[in-house]
Amino acid sequence: MAVAAIAMLVFDEQIARLFARESEVLFHEVNCLQIFAYGYIGWGFGMVVIQAFNGAGDTTTPTFINVLCFWIIQVPLAYGLALPLGWGPTGVFWAVFVADNLTCALGVLAFRRGRWKTLVV
Secondary structure: OHHHHHHHHHOHHHHHHOOOOOHHHHHHHHHHHHHHHHHHHHHHHHHHHHHHHHHOOOOHHHHHHHHHHHHHHHHHHHHHHHOOOOOOHHHHHHHHHHHHHHHHHHHHHHHHHOHHHHOOO
């Protein structure tokens, strides 16, 4: 994920040009790639932690974390940043960043609590 993040930061415009040529679209693509690149390590680590729960037979914890982070936090935050605060697409990109890193943080905290070790599958 770190290699992908670095590539997205270094080659952001080249990657964006693979998909569009219009200047406004390119602006938003590059902005998105840069913001997502900052969160890639947290996003990747969060995916691993969440899947560790599933592998251990605990499907409740990742379900709760995902519902909280993506439906209760990310969607309203994206709306709030994009429209009422006027950030437009940039607000949506930052909402994804926040939700992905919150997923990672909550996953690590829940994993360290160790409740998943006591489950009987």
